[in-house]
Amino acid sequence: MKSSTLIIISDYGVGDPAFTEVILQLKILLPNVFIYPQSTPPFSTINTGFWIYQIAQTPNLKNTYIYSNTAPRKDDKSAQKNNKGEKLMYARLNNGFEIMAVNSGYVFSFVKPHVQKFHYVNVKNEGSQFRSRDLFPKAVAKMVIADKAFLGEKEKAGVIPNYPQNVICAIDGYGNIKTTTQASQINLSPGQTVTITINKQKHTATYSDGVFNIKDGELVFAPGSSGHNDRFMEIFVRGGSAYRLFDRPNVEDEFIVI
Numbered sequence: 001m002k003s004s005t006l007i008i009i010s011d012y013g014v015g016d017p018a019f020t021e022v023i024l025q026l027k028i029l030l031p032n033v034f035i036y037p038q039s040t041p042p043f044s045t046i047n048t049g050f051w052i053y054q055i056a057q058t059p060n061l062k063n064t065y066i067y068s069n070t071a072p073r074k075d076d077k078s079a080q081k082n083n084k085g086e087k088l089m090y091a092r093l094n095n096g097f098e099i100m101a102v103n104s105g106y107v108f109s110f111v112k113p114h115v116q117k118f119h120y121v122n123v124k125n126e127g128s129q130f131r132s133r134d135l136f137p138k139a140v141a142k143m144v145i146a147d148k149a150f151l152g153e154k155e156k157a158g159v160i161p162n163y164p165q166n167v168i169c170a171i172d173g174y175g176n177i178k179t180t181t182q183a184s185q186i187n188l189s190p191g192q193t194v195t196i197t198i199n200k201q202k203h204t205a206t207y208s209d210g211v212f213n214i215k216d217g218e219l220v221f222a223p224g225s226s227g228h229n230d231r232f233m234e235i236f237v238r239g240g241s242a243y244r245l246f247d248r249p250n251v252e253d254e255f256i257v258i
Contacts, residue, residue, distance in 0.1 A: 041252075059228075087121070191208075194258065205257075208222040
């Protein structure tokens with residue numbers, strides 16, 4: 001079998017033993033595959049979708065797959081019999097990248113324009129509170145070894161919702177705030193002053209088209225490190241933390257720039 005990498009993106013939490021349990025089940029089925037866990041904030045399908053996009057659009061990436069389980073189970077807010085929840089779906093992008101993820105919220109939204117094939121997965125959807133460990137790994141393994149028996153009914157990519165604009169999608173370890181706004185949507189001139197509001201916290205920032213074209217300690221609104229050919233805008237303080245400056249906002253909070 002070719003050398004492959006499987007990235008698990010889930011909201012179990014950093015260091016949560018749930019990652020270990022899921023990885024162990026996958027290693028039983030895929031003993032020679034490198035498995036890398038990546039945690040997202042609890043229930044955040046925006047953050048999950050953002051990282052799926054960022055990884056899946058990486059140029060020249062070969063033999064790498066994503067398995068995602070961020071499942072708030074909000075598709076039906078009534079009591080769920082037998083731990084039933086959102087369906088597991090498969091997407092193949094136009095660059096060949098393959099993703100298997102619970103279809104919840106905005107998980108597929110960032111890659112929506114790139115989806116070439118979209119299918120339900122032939123897998124049991126209920127009967128365990130821990131579906132990502134007990135039910136889904138066999139289907140994931142089939143995706144990695146190219147056994148198409150997991151493919152179920154086709155679905156149109158048009159059913160995938162568009163992700164919201166002007167929302168925080170990630171906060172990195174430096175306290176930089178990544179947003180769902182892309183550089184192509186911005187009509188500002190370098191050096192222009194703007195006011196950024198997050199949860200009633202207002203601060204003056206400078207728009208920059210380059211991360212280091214500003215002074216140390218200055219609040220900046222600029223294209224960030226994510227987004228590939230159309231960068232996502234970031235709010236950051238050079239040498240500081242925008243996260244602390246704006247009183248520790250949450251992923252999925254809205255922001256305003258005027």
